[in-house]
Amino acid sequence: MTGNKAVAYVGKGSVEVQDIDYPTFKLSDGPGVNQANVGRECHHGVILKNVATNICGSDQHMVRGRTTAPEGLVLGHEITGEVVEVGRDVEFIKQGDLVSVPFNIACGRCRNCKEGKTGICLNVNPDRPGSAYGYVDMGGWVGGQAEYVLVPYADWNLLKFPDKEQAMEKILDLAMLSDIFPTGFHGCVSAGVTVGSTVYVAGAGPVGLAAAASAQLLGAAVVIVGDLNGDRLAQARSFGCETVDVSQGDPKAQIEQILGVPEVDCGVDAVGFEARGHGREAGTEKPATVLNSLMDVTRAGGALGIPGLYVTGDPGAADEAARVGSLSIRIGLGWAKSHEFTTGQCPVMRYHRRLMMAILNDRVQIAKAVNATPIPLSEAPRGYHEFDVGAARKYVLDPHNMLHTSS
Known part of the structure; x- marks a missing residue:
């Protein structure tokens, strides 16, 4: 088993990179985790090695102390990664796949998911409809500003990039598909x-x-x-x-x-x-x-x-x-x-495949538009600070130094 570093909220105006547990296919207790989710089995999930994981303005609301987020909450809901472990019940996603993760966590089985309303899934957050990684009152799913992260309901949630080499050439653009x-x-x-x-x-x-x-x-x-x-x-x-x-x-x-x-x-x-x-x-x-x-x-x-x-x-x-x-x-x-x-939350799955095709076929340069800027995971506190004071950038954390080939 390998280690895992992640960005955690540690108090008003402050984040730090901490050592946390490597993810497993069973939810453990921790800061912000809904007690009804503790022990939840996720053999339908995968574990990702994060290639890119972005800092979002929604994260800043928590870091500024403008929510009820608990100290120690691992942040991050904008995730792009490579599958390194596949759960027992996953059928179509394979080890080695490069994928985009919608920030909405959705089961694919409930009435809302079947109607395409994946931002308000009924089964992943015991408190209310809708869930997300690393976010206050969203069920306590561990955030993805980390080296590794668990993604549940993988066959349903993940958008696989059709050509891994082509995707890595446009990875900064594709990293914007998660949110x-x-x-x-x-x-x-x-x-x-x-x-x-x-x-x-x-x-x-x-x-x-x-x-x-x-x-x-x-x-x-x-x-x-x-x-x-x-x-x-x-x-x-x-x-x-x-x-x-x-x-x-x-x-x-x-x-x-x-x-x-x-x-x-x-x-x-x-x-x-x-x-x-x-x-x-x-x-x-x-x-x-x-x-x-x-x-x-x-x-x-x-x-x-x-x-x-x-x-x-x-x-x-x-x-x-x-x-x-x-x-x-x-x-x-x-x-x-x-x-x-x-x-309300954007139902990411309603759009992300079409937007992926627009990126891969050079119909849009979204990374250029938002000024996507890669930084190492270790520099997340700096990225949060500069973003908070108004930097005209979209900071993209690079946990494994894999973004050097990005366009």
Whole structure:
């Protein structure tokens, strides 16, 4: 048996690389593990040697102390790896396969999974529908910012890359399939983006940039990205997006300067519950700002895709209502404009195969769009810090020094 190093949350604002147990096909107790899952047999799973495992903005919410995540929780839900051990009941996935892991953990057997709603599987989290690796209140499945990780229901969950050599040539792009590329794409599909659409994406972090690239892939005529961070706005402009600096004020007037009208066809919220105010309130947390501004700038009859994370428990919120996920949303405005809203985890399996084919056939350069930047696992604390202070990068952890051939 080999060792295993992993990134763990150790207190507000802090992560560290720790030695943890090598995974087995039986869930053990540990920080954040749901007690009803302890002892759960997973002979339907595989053990992966992680090739790439990314730092996500959703991880940052926990590290900032904005959730009820316990200290010691092993982080990481964006996983790409090579199969090194195969469980007794796995039929089709083989040792040596190179695979992408959807961040949603899904059984493939329940009603929701059979309806394609893999983000709200009924069988993997004893507390509520939906689960993910290394995430608070998601059942306690050990995270994948590690050298090795267990993936349950492998035949169902894993996306095998058809050609291992070709995949390694594009591994940084393919590493985005576990979460942010499908998530951004889902936000655009939910918002109704199609050929000729005008689109406003709120947020120029990695999910927002992935959404912007997805809007282009879907045929949008104009993609506008709004943010407070100048470096991230420059990253959006680097692949053909228009940008709005919301530190200068409400986005509506700036959108009108770009389009000639103050509204777009489609709105995407890639910010979530830690939103900041616009203009003079740019330094103040205003969790409903993005949702309300999207309703304001999206035309009547349009739609809002909301892949940005909202939570039911936020101990760091500014007021009592926000601490339980209750925000001052202008639902009357959305009602008056007949808006459609789509929220929740992206069902990654709905999109990842098609997006894989787009990557392998050079239809999109998602790693370039999000500025994917490999770093060793040992440098995860630095990656978390730089990402937290606004680096215009998507940090990709490289546990086994295998990303040197990436494009």
